[in-house]
Amino acid sequence: MAERIKKQILDMKDDPDGLEDLYRSDPEHFKKTFLSLVKDKPGSELFKFWRVRLEYSDQAPIPPAVPLAVVLLIAAFFGLMVRIPETFITDEWYYPRFAPFFTILAVAAYFLFKKTDRLLTNGLVIYSIITSLYLTVLPDWQSSDSVTMALIHLPLTVLVLLGICFAQNEWRETEQRIAFIRFCG
Incomplete structure (x- = not known):
């Protein structure tokens, strides 16, 4: 035949x-x-x-998965960063400054580990160091409206950074922006 x-x-x-x-x-x-x-x-x-x-194979390539150990390490590191006041500093000073910053930064680190981009990783590290130093030198937030405004807008700036880490090189594409909005809920 x-x-x-x-x-x-x-x-x-x-x-x-x-x-x-x-x-x-x-x-x-x-x-x-x-x-x-x-x-x-x-x-x-x-x-x-x-x-x-x-x-022809119509199967799309499977993106690399982030190992569970890496996810647990990221969570443990940023969890410890958020828990610093339990041992060294007062809660009223630390949490308004660093809790939202480290929480959103942990998710950004996950996205960078999932899809590595050296330039973006370096930018995230530099941004984190500069922002941490800035938050450390701010005076008490209860006596200053400008510091309160800075602390209110900090999560929004970190959320923008999270969006950049989520979309990476495809940040100009509408589909990636919509996917990020869906991710945020």
């Missing part, structure tokens, strides 16, 4: 409709026979097209 299909394929090498009919009559035998035939006679443009069609 394979020889018969092989002969029919060779007879119809310039007839796209005939090859399509032959394919539809028995797709599995056609595919096996055709792929072995193309290896022997790769010259025809129609044969090249059919080879691409038959060898």
Whole structure:
């Protein structure tokens, strides 16, 4: 049967409709026979097209998963950063400044680990250091409206950074922006 299909394929090498009919009559035998035939006679443009069609895989590549250990390490590190007041500092000074910052930063670190971008990672580290230093030198927030406003807007700036880490190089695409809005709820 394979020889018969092989002969029919060779007879119809310039007839796209005939090859399509032959394919539809028995797709599995056609595919096996055709792929072995193309290896022997790769010259025809129609044969090249059919080879691409038959060898096509519509499975999208699976993005690399972040190992559970890494997720737990990120959570433990930022969890400890949020729990610092339990041992060293007063709650009233620390939490309004650092709790939202470290919480959102942990998710940004997860996205950067999931899809590494060196420039963005360096930018996140520099932003984190500068912002941490800025938050440390701010005076008491209860006596200053400007400090209160800075602390109110801090989570929004970190959320923008999270959006950049989420979308990375595709931040201009509408689909990525909508996916980030969906992610945020």
